Amino acid sequence: MSNYKLTYFNFQGRAEILRYLLAYTNTEFEDHRIEYKDWSAHKDAYPYGKLPVLEIDGTVYYQTLAIGRYLAKKAGLTGKTDLDNLRIDAILDTIDDFVSLYPWTGDEKAMKEYVEKCGGAVLSGLEKELGNNKWFAGEYVTWADLYWDTCSESLEHYQPGFAKDYPKLLSLKKRVKELPKIAAWIKRRPQTPY
Ligand SMILES: N[C@@H](CCC(=O)N[C@@H](CS)C(=O)NCC(=O)O)C(=O)O
Structure with missing residues (x-):
C-alpha cells in the first residue's frame, strides 16, 4: 500500500478537497x-513555494486540481464518459477560478465587492448547471460536487450567506456533507475555524 x-x-482551504477524497476511499494519510x-521558514522547500502538496511514497506532487483528479479517479468520483468529464472539469475550473481570484485578505470591502461583481454570474451559472439534478453530473456524485462544498465553505467563513440566494447549491452542500465517508471525516477532522 x-x-x-x-x-x-492548519486550515481547510485548498487542501480540504484532497482530504475529502482521501477520506472517501478510507485512505490513511499523514x-x-x-x-x-x-x-516563511518552509516555503522554499516546496515546489513553487506553494501548498498543498501530496507526497506519495516519498515523491512530491503539487497543484490541487491535478492531485485531486488523480485521487478522484481512484475514488470513482470522475465522470463516466469523456464528455461527462469535460463538463465536470469545466465546473471544477469555474469554481477554482472563482476562489483563486477571491481577495483572501480579510478586507471586508474588497471581498464584498468581488462577490457582488463576479459572484452572481458564477453562482447563478452553477445553480443552472445543477438544475433539478441531485449532482452536477446528474445521477451520480463526482468530485465537482465535493469541490463546491469545500470551496464554498471557505467563502462562507469569510462572507456568511454569500450563496443564500442559490438554494439548489446550498442543498447540494448538504448532500455532500451527508455522504457517509465525508460525514465521518467532518466528525473526526481537526477542528479549525475554517
Ligand atoms: N493553483 C495552486 C495554488 C496554490 C496556492 O496558491 N497555495 C497557497 C495557499 S491556498 C499558498 O501556498 N500560499 C502561500 C504562499 O504563496 O506563500 C494549487 O491549487 O495548488
Whole structure:
C-alpha cells in the first residue's frame, strides 16, 4: 500500500478537497499542517513555494486540481464518459477560478465587492448547471460536487450567506456533507475555524 503525506496549512482551504477524497476511499494519510506563522521558514522547500502538496511514497506532487483528479479517479468520483468529464472539469475550473481570484485578505470591502461583481454570474451559472439534478453530473456524485462544498465553505467563513440566494447549491452542500465517508471525516477532522 502506498504511503501518503498531505502538507498544507492548519486550515481547510485548498487542501480540504484532497482530504475529502482521501477520506472517501478510507485512505490513511499523514495530515501534515504547517502553521501559517512558520511558513516563511518552509516555503522554499516546496515546489513553487506553494501548498498543498501530496507526497506519495516519498515523491512530491503539487497543484490541487491535478492531485485531486488523480485521487478522484481512484475514488470513482470522475465522470463516466469523456464528455461527462469535460463538463465536470469545466465546473471544477469555474469554481477554482472563482476562489483563486477571491481577495483572501480579510478586507471586508474588497471581498464584498468581488462577490457582488463576479459572484452572481458564477453562482447563478452553477445553480443552472445543477438544475433539478441531485449532482452536477446528474445521477451520480463526482468530485465537482465535493469541490463546491469545500470551496464554498471557505467563502462562507469569510462572507456568511454569500450563496443564500442559490438554494439548489446550498442543498447540494448538504448532500455532500451527508455522504457517509465525508460525514465521518467532518466528525473526526481537526477542528479549525475554517
Ligand atoms: N493553483 C495552486 C495554488 C496554490 C496556492 O496558491 N497555495 C497557497 C495557499 S491556498 C499558498 O501556498 N500560499 C502561500 C504562499 O504563496 O506563500 C494549487 O491549487 O495548488
